[in-house]
Amino acid sequence: MKNIFLSTIAMMLVSSFWAQETLTINSTYIEHRVPVIVQKPNNYQASKTYPLVFMLHGYSENYEQWNKTTDLKKLATNYQMILVCPEGYVNYYLNSPKLENFQYEDFFFKELVPKIKKRYSIAENNIFITGLSMGGYGALSLFIKHPDFFNTAASTSGALEFDYENFKEISNVFFDSNRMTDDLEMTLGNPKEHNWEKYSISYLLRNNNFKKGFFIDCGLQDPLLSNTLAIKKLALSKNLPIRFSLQSGNHTTAYWSKSIEYHFVYFKQHLITE
Numbered sequence: 001m002k003n004i005f006l007s008t009i010a011m012m013l014v015s016s017f018w019a020q021e022t023l024t025i026n027s028t029y030i031e032h033r034v035p036v037i038v039q040k041p042n043n044y045q046a047s048k049t050y051p052l053v054f055m056l057h058g059y060s061e062n063y064e065q066w067n068k069t070t071d072l073k074k075l076a077t078n079y080q081m082i083l084v085c086p087e088g089y090v091n092y093y094l095n096s097p098k099l100e101n102f103q104y105e106d107f108f109f110k111e112l113v114p115k116i117k118k119r120y121s122i123a124e125n126n127i128f129i130t131g132l133s134m135g136g137y138g139a140l141s142l143f144i145k146h147p148d149f150f151n152t153a154a155s156t157s158g159a160l161e162f163d164y165e166n167f168k169e170i171s172n173v174f175f176d177s178n179r180m181t182d183d184l185e186m187t188l189g190n191p192k193e194h195n196w197e198k199y200s201i202s203y204l205l206r207n208n209n210f211k212k213g214f215f216i217d218c219g220l221q222d223p224l225l226s227n228t229l230a231i232k233k234l235a236l237s238k239n240l241p242i243r244f245s246l247q248s249g250n251h252t253t254a255y256w257s258k259s260i261e262y263h264f265v266y267f268k269q270h271l272i273t274e
Contacts (some may be wrong), residue, residue, distance in 0.1 A: 059090055130260070
């Protein structure tokens, strides 16, 4: 009996230890070896299928940001979902019209998604995406352009509107420099010569036959609040079934560590059961 008990404990510890792993994808669409954190539920079983949640990080951060912001193991286990946190660099999860070696949307759907589906037991009718700041933009832009792939999406403190002057002002607030607009110019080209507006979430909502709902939230003290308010107003004017939350908070880890739980509650409500 003692041996059986010790064996069971050992198996539980091994299962917990291996519930999170870091993969590396040698991409042909991005000139990088792309790291990806995958968090499984503690009681993951290959014989079962699990909903999948992609979690995109913010600008100036990396694929480890969500792992440092919240308890991924707890989220994955409590909601019985597989969480995937890929590296996104500083290029807003876009196919760059300027950088031939940075085609993130192609990487996402042609390399990342197939790798995850092949390696883990995914419920393919229950796939979600969320992100913070730049990642909030990435989540909504990928969802709007590929609405049949995702059940729904969410954004917290999203950098949703590509307005040069607004981003320049925010960049100087956060970094005391123009690094945000410099990186966007590297990705999209000069804003005077190239139309940055067509990448904004408002433009995508207006120019795609998009009818699904999503969740957006932002702190009331966040410099990016105007972005979320603009998308809220536009989505409601189009009668999209969105959910939104505005509460006290700034553009900080303290805010995101709490806001992300709302996303998972929302995703749970949008699970497709057969």
